[in-house]
Amino acid sequence: MHEMSIAMAVVGQVEEAAGAGGARTVNRVTLQVGELAGVVPDSLAFCFELACAGTVLEGAELVTHPVPARARCGACAHEWAVGMPPDLCCPGCRQASDVELLSGRELRILSVSWEDDPDCPGPAREPISEEA
Template identity: 80%
Template sequence: MHEMSIAMAVVGQVEEAAGAGGASAVTAVRLEVGELAGVVPDSLAFCFELACAGTVLEGARLVTETVAARARCGHCGREWPTGMPPELCCPGCARATDVELLSGRELRILTVDWEDGPVPGAARTREPISEEG
């Protein structure tokens, strides 16, 4: 199930941004997922919850926004929703040789909500103890 690798990649990127931003906890992640991205939202949500365990994202809410697939015919210029499975033959001129997919493959992080402050329970850096004395 590739949703787990996607979830782990999202968690890794958000962890990095949250650490750089001084976040104590991430509360929500909003993703844009194209209709043709090959991602099952329920599976992604399940995997996201598992991937968040033990991280600054633990307990974060995942919100996915689906982007409809659209195409444009290079011959006649008509645009249409491709649907799923995708219909890539132009409904205007019936050509399928010059079709451009405009949307539907997206998979990106749109927003991350977090709380500022030190991470609860984080180990503090201590000065090394000298062996001399």
């Protein structure tokens, strides 16, 4: 189950940022997860909870935002939603040689919210946030 390694990587990155920002407790982590990223959201949530145990993320909420898979044909510029299993043959002109996957493989931390530790002398920082 690679969701555990993903959860551990997310927890590690958030712990590092939260520590540098003087966080006492992380409340929420928001992830962007593409439909083709090969991640099962329920499994990731379960693994995330386990990976957070004993860290500043313990009890943190995991929020996932799915990203639909979309592709574009280079030959005719047609764009379409890609389903599972992925069909990368253009429904417009039936070409498959010049198709670009536009979205659906994302797996990134969008935002983190935490409570600052008033006793920590670290620099004042805003929570991690990357808007897509």
